Amino acid sequence: MQRRDFLKLSAAAGAVSCVTACGSKKTETVIPEVPVAEKINWSSCTCNCGHSCPLKVVTRDGKIARIESDDLGDDSWESHQSRACAKGRSTKKKVYAADRLKVPMKRVGKRGEGNFREISWEEAFDTIAAQLRRVIDTYGNESVYCQYASGRLYSFFSGGHWAYGGLWGAKLLNILGGYLGQYNTYSSGQASNAGQYTFGGRPASGYAELRNSDLYLSFGHNPAETEMSGAGGSYALSVVAKGVETYVVDPRYSDTAVSSQCHWLAIRPGTDGALCEALAYEIITQGAADEAFLAKYCVGYDQSTLPASAAANSDYKSHILGQGPDGVVKTPEYAAAITGICAEEIRLLATKLIAAKAPFISQGLGVQRHACGEQAVRSILMLPLLLGKVGQSGTNTGFQPARNVYPLAFSPTGANPVTAKIPCFLWTDAVVRGEEMTATTDGIRGAEKLSANIKFIWNYAGNALINQHSDVNKTHEILQDESLCEFILVHDVQMTPSAKYADILLPDLTDAEGTDISANSATEAGVLTAMTSSVNTPFSAKGCFEVCLEIAKRLGVEQEYAEGKNYQQWLESLYNEVAVKKGYPNYDELVKMGIYRVKDTKPVIGLKSYIDDPVASPLSTPSGKIEVYSETLDTMSKTWTLNEGDEIPAIPKYIKTWEGFEDLETKKQYPLQLIGHHAKGRTHSSFHSNPWMREAVEDAVWMNPKDAAARGISQGDEVLVTSLRGKLKVRARVTPRIMPGVTSLPQGAWTKKQGDVDVGGCVNALTSQRPTAIGKCNPQHTNLVEISLY
Ligand code: SF4
Known part of the structure; x- marks a missing residue:
């Protein structure tokens, strides 16, 4: 018995003797409850919030009594606690949820109806292995797709969705010849693409740089509702943005706007690009554009740095001043009619930006999740460039503030022999018309075209099979047609809407029931959590490693899959390799500690190395510079087949879209x-x-x-x-x-x-x-x- 447990028992025993000694004179017998020792294990919340908050799981007799939070350390900024929000603290309700999957099941009704019958694990594994073999033999490995999912991330074994190559299933499928890959994310696809074509990535400054800023301009960033951890942006802003004049551009007066006592600029959705054009107009016409900076670091701000392939007046400055192809001068009045923000407010904001010594300009991910989201992102990125205020203390690139990430090694998956990848959002298209999809019609990467439609979907810990994918009615029709996708495997913890579309449905372990290690992404101090468990799982659930092992056995690749190690041996050996490299405690030490705080207070300033020395640290764009004008995008606009009304401009600009304010x-x-x-x-x-x-x-x-x-x-x-x-x-x-x-x-x-x-x-x-x-x-x-x- 641990000393803590002994003390709790002693205290409980003391309380019982007090009842008997000081009770009433009646002779009734009070039967005291037998005191049960409490156990504490650390677990983690690995949903796709990104913070992986440690959870203190308090159990009695193998049942969760309550969930507590990180409460260790001095909670200073450099060593702050990763306190869980209400969601993580409600984990007990997830473990014992009424809709928890308890046994393996086989569908008996139509897909989506949610009618299943219980089957044995053996029947489940036999069926999955047979279907996987049949589909690969009939249609090829490219017809097997691992659905985008983010229900469990950021840990050694439960985590890493397929796109990150972090799951054991990826290893199994690679041994079997591979599977259709994917790129992008549902969260930030447009931002990643915009960053790639502008900077060759998504560089950003950390929240801590706000301390050195005198103006914070945020486009739709709302950490008060998206980053609620003690390690999240909400807490960070409350510490580092205190006293910094703040402007929030958002159609909603969000909780972040409320709590930051900001100036709220209410903007129509999808029109951020027009606002940025008018701000650019003010900056340029007031002579505040840093032309020396733009000439040194950027391609295509004005005609002097346009590539030779570009048409005359196709530069950004000409576009803003009305000298480009559309002939429209991008004044505040022009933007006011589109955005709903009055021209005087736009001028005032431009004045503030021009006067700021170190403006910190950022955006949330909602700004980009639009029909023309890449253009909104690129337009916002122009503001710090125009001012020449980037790569310096207190400034930001225009992207969402960076969080320190403490990567662990994921399970080794080997290489995927299938090179073709689809944009993750186009999976329903690949089910219906995969063989028609090409690089220039649908953005297929790694191959000119797909060779097969998707016929087998493996959906692990995700709800994008129906709920989180657009147009659930259309998706429902596609999934119900069993002549299209012929087999769907779902492995999850609850009967989600996506689970109802499974042909075989397997129950998974929750975070609180498994052994794992999680690492969070945080503002300054990260946390590694040794996830152990004293929860007696009342259900017949199995984790991903074990499920894949059983399928591997039936397909004759057990040895290649497991390489002679069980789950725990993989966990310890992989972690210990990382621990040696990074100076973390070893596995046994980490388990004893429960959580380990990684302090990292190095300043993170987006683009600093490039700005400091553009020759020694070129960007990974084709030119090595910041591409305001992108020749790559110009080529795509001439060679890709686009939907009617779509456009791929070489420079950042506002575009009217379908179902936008101007439709x-x-x-x-x-x-x-x-x-x-x-x-x-x-x-x-x-x-x-x-x-x-x-x-x-x-x-x-x-x-x-x-x-x-x-x-x-x-x-x-x-x-x-x-x-x-x-x-x-x-x-x-x-x-x-x-x-x-x-x-x-x-x-x-x-x-x-x-x-x-x-x-x-x-x-x-x-x-x-x-x-x-x-x-x-x-x-x-x-x-x-x-x-x-x-
Ligand atoms: S802040 Fe995120 S990781 Fe932390 S408990 Fe809440 S949902 Fe989970």
């Missing part, structure tokens, strides 16, 4: 713009079925009082939200915290259909599968809707 035709029937936002009660769709979270955080569509009054809608009314693609029922939240003409719905609610209405409130009942032009990414915040009383 007047669609607005005749659907006059309101609709975006999605992250709310505190879910991380994407994780925690949706957790009753504590549903009780704590309201799901409602935000409407401005003017729009609500025009439709006879009052606070709390049930309303029907309709788009070209579907309908959903939800309550109305009538609030001036959203600008007129714009509505917003918390994303991640689980789809549930009643007739043709999604009564679960899943925003993807309304969204579109039409991808962006450049990155083929998801435009889930570009929607036009109408709202009426239900």
Whole structure:
């Protein structure tokens, strides 16, 4: 017995003797509860919030009594606690959830209906192995797809979705000849593409640089609802942005805007590019553009640095001054008509930017999740470049602030013999018409075209099979047709909407039940957590390693797969290799400590090495410089087949889009713009079925009082939200915290259909599968809707 356990038992025993000695004179017998010792193990919250907060799991008799948080250390900025938010602390409700998957099951109804029968693990493994063999033999390895998923990330073994090559299933499939790869993420595809074509990556400064800044301009970044950890941006801003004049550009007066006492510039969704053009106009015409900086570090700001292949006047400066092909001068008045921000406010913000010594300009990821999101990102990146304020203390590149990442080694997967990759958002297209998809029509990478449609989907710990993918109605039709995708394996912990589409459904262990190691990404001090468990799993659940091992056995590749080690041996040996290199405690020491804090206070300043020495540290763009004008994009615009109305400009610019503010035709029937936002009660769709979270955080569509009054809608009314693609029922939240003409719905609610209405409130009942032009990414915040009383 540990000393702590002994003390708890002693205290409990003392309480019992007090009852018997000081009780009433009646002769009734009080039967004391037998005291049960508490055990404490550390676990971690590995959902896709990114912070992997340590969780202190307190058990009694193998059952979770409660979940506590990181409470160790002095909690100074350099050593701050990674305190879990309410979601992580509600993990007990996830482990014992009513919809927990308890046994392996086989589908008996249609896909999506959720009708299954229990089968043995042997039957499950035999079926999966036979189907995998059949599909590979019939259609080739390129027909096997591992679905994008982010339910478990950032740990040695449970974590790393397929795109990161971090799962044991990837190793198994590589041994079997490979699988169709993917690139991009649902979270940040447009930002990554914009960064790649501009900087050759996504460089950014850390939050700590805000301490050295005198102006913070944020486009839609909302860490108060997306980074709620003690290691997250919300806490960081409260420490480092104190006293820094702050402007937030966002259609919603977000919780971050409220808490930062900022100047709120309410902007129409998808129009950030137009605002940036007008700010650029003011900076250039006031003589504040740092032309020496732009000439030295950038390609294509003006004609003097345009590549030889570029047309005359195709540079950025000409575009802003109305000397480019469109002939439009990008004045504040021009932008005001598009963005909804008045011209005087735009001028005032330009004046502030010009006067700032070290402006810290950043953006959230909602800005880019639009029909033309790459252009919004590129436009924001122009502001620090125009001012020549980048690569210096207190400044940022325009991207979301960087977080320190403490990488662990993932399981070694070997190389994937299949080189073809699809943009992750186009998987439904690859199910229906994979063989038609090429590099220039659909952004296929690693091959000119696909050789097969997707026939086998392996969905591990993810809900993008239906819920988190756009247009759930269309996805449902595709998945129900068993002549298209012939087999779907889902391995998860709960009966999610995606799980209902499984042919074979396997129960997984939760974080609190397994052994693993997690590492968080944090603002200054990171944490490694040795995840151990004293929870007796009351279900027949198995982890990913074991599932893959059993399938490998049936396919005759057990030895290549396991290489003679079991799960625990892999965990310890891989971790210990990293520990030696990084100076971390070894595995046994880490388990004793529970959590280990990694302090990292080195300043992180985006683009610093390039700005300090552009010759010695060139960027990984084709020119080695910052590409305001991208020849690569220019070539794509001439060689790619695009959807009608799509455009790939070589320079950053605002583009009118389908279902944007300027789509007047669609607005005749659907006059309101609709975006999605992250709310505190879910991380994407994780925690949706957790009753504590549903009780704590309201799901409602935000409407401005003017729009609500025009439709006879009052606070709390049930309303029907309709788009070209579907309908959903939800309550109305009538609030001036959203600008007129714009509505917003918390994303991640689980789809549930009643007739043709999604009564679960899943925003993807309304969204579109039409991808962006450049990155083929998801435009889930570009929607036009109408709202009426239900
Ligand atoms: S959701 Fe994020 S902030 Fe909350 S406990 Fe989990 S990892 Fe931490």
